[in-house]
Amino acid sequence: MLDIRGVTKSYGTRQVLSDVSFTVGDGRMTGFVGANGAGKTTTMRIILGVLSPDSGTVLIDGVPVTASDRRRFGYMPEERGLYPKMKVAEQLVYLARLHGLSPASARRNTTNLLEQLGLGERAGDTVESLSLGNQQRAQIAAALVHDPEFLVLDEPFSGLDPLAVEVVMSVLAGYAAQGAPVLFSSHQLDIVERLCNDLVIIAEGEIRANGSGEALRDQHGRPRYEIRTAGNISWIRSQPGITVVDFDGDYAEFDAETDAASQAVLQHAITLGAVHTFSQQRPSLATIFKEVIA
Amino acid sequence: MSNATRPLHTAPTFAQGVWLVSNREIAARLRSKSFLIATGILLFISMGSVIVGSIMSQNTSLTKVAVVGTAISVVEQTQAFDIVEASSAEDAEALVRDGTVDAAVVPSTNPASLLGITVIALDSAPGEVLGALSVNPELAILEPAEQDGFLAYLVAIGFGIIFLMSATTFGATIAQSVVEEKQTRIVEILLSTISVRALLAGKVLGNSLMAFAQIVSIGLLVSIGLAVTGQRVLLADVGPAIVWFAVFFAFGFVLLAALYAATASMVSRQEDVGSATSPVLFLVMIPYFMVVFFNDNPLVLAIMSYVPFSAPVGMPVRIFLGQAEWWEPVLSLVVLALSTMVVILIGSRIYSNALLRMGSRVSLREALHK
Numbered sequence: 001m002l003d004i005r006g007v008t009k010s011y012g013t014r015q016v017l018s019d020v021s022f023t024v025g026d027g028r029m030t031g032f033v034g035a036n037g038a039g040k041t042t043t044m045r046i047i048l049g050v051l052s053p054d055s056g057t058v059l060i061d062g063v064p065v066t067a068s069d070r071r072r073f074g075y076m077p078e079e080r081g082l083y084p085k086m087k088v089a090e091q092l093v094y095l096a097r098l099h100g101l102s103p104a105s106a107r108r109n110t111t112n113l114l115e116q117l118g119l120g121e122r123a124g125d126t127v128e129s130l131s132l133g134n135q136q137r138a139q140i141a142a143a144l145v146h147d148p149e150f151l152v153l154d155e156p157f158s159g160l161d162p163l164a165v166e167v168v169m170s171v172l173a174g175y176a177a178q179g180a181p182v183l184f185s186s187h188q189l190d191i192v193e194r195l196c197n198d199l200v201i202i203a204e205g206e207i208r209a210n211g212s213g214e215a216l217r218d219q220h221g222r223p224r225y226e227i228r229t230a231g232n233i234s235w236i237r238s239q240p241g242i243t244v245v246d247f248d249g250d251y252a253e254f255d256a257e258t259d260a261a262s263q264a265v266l267q268h269a270i271t272l273g274a275v276h277t278f279s280q281q282r283p284s285l286a287t288i289f290k291e292v293i294a
Numbered sequence: 295m296s297n298a299t300r301p302l303h304t305a306p307t308f309a310q311g312v313w314l315v316s317n318r319e320i321a322a323r324l325r326s327k328s329f330l331i332a333t334g335i336l337l338f339i340s341m342g343s344v345i346v347g348s349i350m351s352q353n354t355s356l357t358k359v360a361v362v363g364t365a366i367s368v369v370e371q372t373q374a375f376d377i378v379e380a381s382s383a384e385d386a387e388a389l390v391r392d393g394t395v396d397a398a399v400v401p402s403t404n405p406a407s408l409l410g411i412t413v414i415a416l417d418s419a420p421g422e423v424l425g426a427l428s429v430n431p432e433l434a435i436l437e438p439a440e441q442d443g444f445l446a447y448l449v450a451i452g453f454g455i456i457f458l459m460s461a462t463t464f465g466a467t468i469a470q471s472v473v474e475e476k477q478t479r480i481v482e483i484l485l486s487t488i489s490v491r492a493l494l495a496g497k498v499l500g501n502s503l504m505a506f507a508q509i510v511s512i513g514l515l516v517s518i519g520l521a522v523t524g525q526r527v528l529l530a531d532v533g534p535a536i537v538w539f540a541v542f543f544a545f546g547f548v549l550l551a552a553l554y555a556a557t558a559s560m561v562s563r564q565e566d567v568g569s570a571t572s573p574v575l576f577l578v579m580i581p582y583f584m585v586v587f588f589n590d591n592p593l594v595l596a597i598m599s600y601v602p603f604s605a606p607v608g609m610p611v612r613i614f615l616g617q618a619e620w621w622e623p624v625l626s627l628v629v630l631a632l633s634t635m636v637v638i639l640i641g642s643r644i645y646s647n648a649l650l651r652m653g654s655r656v657s658l659r660e661a662l663h664k
Contacts, residue, residue: 048486050650075486081478097314098487
């Protein structure tokens with residue numbers, strides 16, 4: 001379990017993180033969401049020890065993380081980069097060895113990972129000769145080549161084609177399934193929504209919301225309902241505590257002030273005839289995000 | 295978390311980190327075509343200058359003079375000339391006019407002449423001929439110079455050029471590789487595994503080893519060249535200076551490498567490397583120009599041989615000229631080693647403060663204080 005506690009960081013007079021605290025649980029895919037400049041990258045750099053915080057700590061299972069612990073992290077920096085003139089496989093072996101692997105296991109991991117990511121045939125090519133998408137895959141391989149026990153990935157999906165997104169998603173999910181805490185940031189909220197167990201939303205250097213996706217949906221965004229009946233449903237406008245958002249003869253989408261108000265709509269509809277659909281819409285992540293950072 | 299199939303992450307020590315980084319630097323240099331070509335050119339020039347020097351020293355042919363009649367006995371005494379006998383003073387004059395000989399020596403028509411000969415030249419006084427035929431007073435030199443002035447000049451410039459070329463090529467290489475890591479952000483991955491100091495030390499070590507290997511191979515090549523072309527006397531004189539040059543270069547280059555790395559870390563783009571590292575380039579050029587202009591000035595050379603930036607050139611030149619006491623290179627080396635340590639400390643501070651700052655150039659004050 002990875003614990004970020006009370007992390008604060010300023011650059012000169014500009015405070016970029018204030019009292020940032022959240023947890024990345026074992027085996028939990030945790031999405032880190034925020035606008036540009038909200039402090040995601042700084043937070044990730046601090047977790048990796050690339051930057052030091054002004055105050056606050058990063059804990060692994062309750063113990064402050066040490067330099068040697070950090071070698072068990074897999075890290076993908078925001079702006080991509082590997083040595084352009086170095087061969088892909090050589091580069092991965094080098095990074096694995098810097099993380100403390102023996103030459104033999106560094107080579108074995110490199111071969112396996114390149115196969116898994118569909119880069120096996122490009123192992124001997126220099127990074128600069130790869131297409132952008134393949135460079136991105138190589139970058140992901142660089143984060144994973146030393147069999148990390150924690151993953152911290154800054155925008156792992158940006159620049160990937162849909163096929164590669166699927167490959168990377170399954171690789172990451174595989175890591176989480178083995179019990180690794182996985183933290184990744186992304187602007188692609190639909191991917192975060194599909195992939196994540198937990199969410200951390202940051203804005204202006206402060207954590208605005210954090211918890212499981214379900215919990216956040218319950219906390220944020222008033223539930224919205226839709227109903228489709230056999231007859232005309234214009235009577236719904238006069239129901240107490242109901243605000244109609246969308247209306248089309250036998251169909252309505254509405255917000256209810258209370259659960260009781262929405263149930264009253266359903267009961268009244270049943271007395272009038274058949275009800276084809278009555279459902280509560282879960283707010284999308286995009287909705288929650290907008291509400292939380294507003 | 296625990297998983298039996300995972301390999302153990304035995305964290306590399308500082309030394310292992312440095313070793314891995316320096317190995318990568320060396321491999322990257324050996325793979326770079328521009329590096330191999332530059333090294334080849336440097337070796338070629340060094341070897342070429344030895345060979346040219348050997349050819350020039352063998353071609354010192356005797357001056358041709360035309361001699362008439364009784365003057366021959368005077369000229370033969372000197373053994374300094376290639377003698378062409380002429381039947382008359384007019385013939386000798388003709389030979390001078392058509393350039394067959396450099397001068398003519400004919401019996402003097404002036405009875406008061408001390409030597410009884412007249413030297414005929416075409417358009418100016420032939421210094422060499424006059425010198426050989428003159429009667430010189432006795433000469434006592436109190437402190438004979440150990441080396442011929444022109445040779446000293448060549449050796450001084452040789453050290454200067456090699457230092458300048460090696461330091462600038464490797465310095466630029468280090469600077470570029472620092473910015474490459476910064477620009478591609480791979481530095482973030484590197485720093486999440488090893489310390490800033492290990493990274494800097496590895497880069498400096500790897501490139502210094504390569505620069506040192508280049509210097510040593512030039513030294514060996516020149517020594518072998520001198521031996522093969524029969525210039526053993528010169529080799530005996532230059533040999534110790536070459537050895538000291540290599541030793542001083544080893545320390546001096548580490549100092550420059552740290553400076554190059556630190557200054558380069560303040561910028562984020564390859565285009566800015568040149569302007570960022572230009573102060574260091576200036577420091578490297580100083581010893582070269584000083585040695586070109588002041589190689590015959592013992593005071594300036596003595597100062598140069600103790601100033602850390604110029605000591606790698608200044609001290610070997612003084613050793614070659616025999617101006618240095620035995621303890622002087624040792625003392626100068628201590629000064630150089632201490633300043634190298636100080637520069638590495640300051641350099642690693644700049645490097646670690648500036649390395650993750652992207653975008654506009656980091657000012658020196660920010661890099662030192664933050």
